[in-house]
Amino acid sequence: MNKLGTKIKNIRELRNYTQEFMAKKLHITQAGYSKIEGGETDVTFAKLEEIAKVLGVSVEELIAFDQQKLFNSQTNIKGNNNGIIITDMSKEMKKLYEDKVFLLEKLLKDKEEALLRYQEKFGDI
Numbered sequence: 001m002n003k004l005g006t007k008i009k010n011i012r013e014l015r016n017y018t019q020e021f022m023a024k025k026l027h028i029t030q031a032g033y034s035k036i037e038g039g040e041t042d043v044t045f046a047k048l049e050e051i052a053k054v055l056g057v058s059v060e061e062l063i064a065f066d067q068q069k070l071f072n073s074q075t076n077i078k079g080n081n082n083g084i085i086i087t088d089m090s091k092e093m094k095k096l097y098e099d100k101v102f103l104l105e106k107l108l109k110d111k112e113e114a115l116l117r118y119q120e121k122f123g124d125i
Contacts, residue, residue, distance in 0.1 A: 005037040014096040
């Protein structure tokens, strides 16, 4: 996977978008989109602009996205209210990570509630 494809994939996953969703928004097949992330096809600047728009970031943020820097930076580390470590990044990227954590926490809470309902109805397994 090439670096640009990896960046696109990482931001797509932060948004909780599927390849199918991206392909539909870009009016291409899922296989065609997969080739973009896999670096098997050249991406025109116009297509890159479309991808960035669907992902809700600028082309510059997309190109500059560095997931390792976000996790490995030893400078400018701050904690937010959720205990999430946020490094020096754009507000949009910070929001992506916070949204991802929020969605994962909600999913976990929903699963725990479903398990409790199941246990109330059927007892412990």
